[in-house]
Amino acid sequence: MIALFILIPLIVLAALGAIWKARPVHAALLLALSLSLVAVLYLLLGADFLGLIQFSVYVGAVAVLIVFSLLITRPSDETKEIARRPQSILAGLICAVPVLAVLVYSVSYSIGSDEVSESSPSQFELAELGKSLFTTYAPAVMAVAVMLTAVMIGAALFARDFNQRES
Amino acid sequence: MTPLALLLTLSCVLFTLGLFAVLTRRNAILILVGVELMLNAANINFIAFWRYGQAGVEDPNMIGPMFVLFSIAIAAAEAAVGLAIILMVFRHTRSTDLNRLDSLHG
């Protein structure tokens, strides 16, 4: 519980930095920090497997990809002025704040209605997860597999095009 | 405040932050950053409800982690495809600023 109280503000701070920082690379690195803290959160909640997966996918792949594309496109710091234009911030706030309000309201409503105890949290059972992946959820796994293959081929095609243009 | 409430609040805040980023950022890659944050907010919800939402249930199931697993896989794919598209656009227009990509604009 104490750990949660320490961790959650950190996650929010890092996320805040990720959306607010003017330099794109800083934003991407803070995103990586925030997501890896989420991975720590998963570990704390007993979902070891998911925490490690989260870490390797988000830090090892997604953040690196984002950073890599930032390096390739090398956006200048024009974001500095534009992102902080009062109108856009205002528009963002106008859209985001009601959403936050609605979400918080619904959350508080759902918590208020259900008496949730924290005495007996569920345990993570990897073997069960694995079994159900290949039984109950086999169609879903296949769908994801097909999608991932498609993504890989698509990305490879993009990369190929990229190369041909280059040389 | 129960852990569940805490986690749900975190999820709400993260989602809103992501939304804010999507709305205010103009660099396509940084919009993707916002999208990742929103996806994670949803994942946290799943984990929170799996962990604390099944109290008193006879046979707690693993549906929450399962969803998170799929979500992570799809998020990775989404990031890959998204970035590939952004890079292709960049190849053509030499910019990742979405406000400059207005060639379809009337």
Add this chain to the structure above:
Amino acid sequence: MNFLANQVDLSNAVDAPAIWTTLEALPQLPNRLVEWVGFQMNAPAWLATLLGMLVSAAVVVGVFLTCFALVSLVERKTLARIQNRYGPNRVGPWGLFQPVADGIKMLTKEDIVPDKAEKLLHLIAPIMIVIPAVLALGVLPYGKEWVPVNLELGLLFFFAVGAMTELSVFIAGWASGSKFPMLGSLRAISQMVSYELPLLISAIGVIMMTGSMSLPSIVEHQSQYNFGFISNWNIFTPWGLVGGIVFFIACIAEANRCPFDLPEGESEIVAGHMTEYSGFKYALFFMGEYLGLFAISGLFITLFLGGWSAPFAGLEFVPSWLWFFGKLVCVIMTMLWIRGTWMRVRMDQLMRFCWLFLIPLSLLTIPAAGIWRFCGDGFLAGLLGWGVTIPFLIIPYIIITVILNRRLAPATRQYHFAE
């Protein structure tokens, strides 16, 4: 293939001399000592646990820092011998204190931070390189009873932690605010991301065979013997051979060693992401690189070369951790040998090699491992396994190498002679 394993249990049959038994327990000595002291002092349980963890960590860090010092010397000596030189032999007997001298030099050097650098990130990057390497070293089983941290998901932990290296290399390159480091980190990221895939995929076969991601149980599974003497290492199976070779190549790439040392390709981009570092920060990079090398080689040994298990039955009286470190030395020496011989590949060739050769090959090992598992144990089953898996691996290999990559095959050249 371990059908005889239970019948001949040689580890008990051989009456090991006392010295070997003592040696076997040597790595546990600090822990036992702390336990004993804790017991004497009537320390509370949590304190004893904490101290035990600290001591285990200290042992791992101490051992591998010593290894780092020794290997940096051995590397220079070996490469020197390959090149017909003596190598460092001035500081101390046989140059043994050379690492100390290097360390002193590194420590006393001026720490230069470029003007355009991001000061904070520039400082963080070398630390971030060392941390994942040390963390990864923590989960490897070095001996029968020497597993610093026994994680159920050890393998996954290893890869998850290893993922951090890419980001820290990027930070190093980007925070330097200079061009060569930037190029170097671009190269490093694309290389590491690409080669992580064959690394992971070829490890899946091992997970399938063992049915666990716990590294000690993977070694346990390999430490049995077939026909009483041939060890059950994964590399002695058809899928394991292919997977092991792919894994080894990917290891070299992940460790940024020659011929995949593009990120710090000296003749091209000076020192890659480390160009703008000096003094102790540079030494940290160096250390992180070596610790990473130990970690990835240790994982290769654990997954394919049987970890701490002896190669033949009857040799088990030698302490298990000695076997592990012996294998580590062999793997690292092989890498040095390669480094002394081959040249660096180019970026596009590196990528092509990974995507068109290693990944298809490593993907093949997964069904091959499945077939192998399906064929089951026993002599005839083993024969059947070999008979089925070998064509299964070889035919696609030929298709991949010969047909798909024909365009890339080197041409034979004609040379003329004029009078």
Add this chain to the structure above:
Amino acid sequence: MESSANTENATASKPPAEQKWILPGWGLYQGLVVTAKNFIQSYYKKDRLTTVQYPEERAPISPNFRNFPFLVHDGDDADAGLRCTACSICEKSCPPQCIYIVLDRDENGKSKKRPKVFEIDLSVCMNCGICAEVCPFDSIYMDNEFELSKDDRFGDMLYGLDRLVKSTDYHAKIRPEQAAAVAASRKAAAEKKEAAAKAKAERLKKKAEEAKLKKEQEEKGGDAQDDADGTPTPPSEKGDTK
């Protein structure tokens, strides 16, 4: 020049028959074999491990080896036996012009045929040996001393007469053959000259005697101090001895 007489199909410069290309990676494997051979043989084969551990061992210096120039003096007295006559031929022909010579003159401004200052800036000298080649007096030769590192780049590397002049024994030690040849030719020249001088002296003596007689006839006394021009006269045909 035109005809392409024969054509070889090769990945190596050997005839194609010796080429072995068995499977992909064969070249890589061959390279590994070569380095392994070098690694192992460096432990027992002398021609593989050719490094000389410098301060303890030294590679033999060949008798022809040259480094920086030095000046030779005859006899024991470096000042009196100096062969150099400050003719400044070496100064003029030195390509980087690192030699600086000032002729020694007596108070009357008459040449003493010896250098007052003879300096060689070793930080400029490029060891070409042309000075030794052109010297007509057998005076300047190339040293083989090479451990010359100094603290001061300018002062310490500017060699004056005190550090440049070395004895004929030293010359004989570092270059026995050359020194012997020079000594022989000098001796021959000296003998020739001595003979000439003797003849001259005899002539002089005769003259002197005659004069003495004359003088004696006039008055008593007289000094014989006119054999002073003996030593520094150059043997004129020295150039050919090299």
Add this chain to the structure above:
Amino acid sequence: MSRKENILSKPTLETGADEDQLLRVSLGPQHPSTHGVFRMNVALDGETVVSLKPVFGYLHRNHEKIAENIPYLGSMPYTDRLDYLCPLTNNHAYALAVEKLGGIEVPERAEYIRIITSELTRVMNHTVFMGFFLGDLGAWGSALMYAFREREKLFDLFEELTGARMMTNYMRFGGCRNDLPAGWIKKARTFVDGYDAFLDEMESLIVGNEILLARTQNIGQISKERMINAGITGPMLRAAGVPYDIRKVDAYGIYDRFDFKIPYGENGDCYDRMMIRFLEMRESLKILKQAIADIPEGDFVNPKVKSAKFKAKPGEAYGRIEGPKGELGFHLISDGGVNPYRYHVRPPSFVNLTLIEDMCLGLDLADVVVILGSVDIVLGEVDR
């Protein structure tokens, strides 16, 4: 397209990249890959070279002007420092030019000595080239160390002969400075006989290596017409398929007495340049074996010529040889004085560099290093 246009027309590479998207990198003069203090200002799009601008002069020593102010012999030690990897061929070329200017005869033994030393130098240069080339390719110096090991043996020979290991200052007008020391020929023969084995070893280390093949084949190609127009000579030109070798064309000295061939390739890429050098070494060994067997007794220098006091009638002469790197020529104009009136060097390293940008455009940064290595330059000669 006229000849001038052909040379001067600058190829351009359109990648569509904006100016500010290009990464401008300065390779050198303190970069580990550039040979000496050569500098290339490279603009990169990603890792693709979009433009490349060679910058040199960091090692300029005013060689030609100095030579005009000192006697003819005084320039001889300076020529050692032109291409300091092969001093004896430089000596040879300069001596040849002066002999042409003064109409000096060279005794036969001297010619033999010159050919032996020149061919040894060629072997030395090409061997060291292999090492540096592999270093550029990223091999960790093994080949370089083997090359240096063999070069040390050659240096020992040179030291015994000339008195210096690198800065030989050996040739004189009308011959050589001193005769071969006793036993030198025997040592040279041992060296030459043992060299084939070393070349075999080197070839099995380098030539078949798949990484090397992939890195060097079809990299840095240029048509032979362009090369001829740009004045490129030496192994580079021969690799492109022009069997042009001054040892055959001019047959200077006594090269017409020896049986050797000129190897030439077809593609003119980095791999061919390397292979041509290997083949040339074999041919040089052939020449060396013949010369060592045939060397006659006699004068080692024309006794009538006093090199230190050399003076020429007014006139001009251009003496050239086939240096290891290409045509090395010295152009001398005499006004009858003790110093040359005009002294000009035609350095192969410099001329061969002229097409470096054309070779590199559109390739990777890593290829630039390899191409520069395959040209085989020495900055002492480029900058003079």
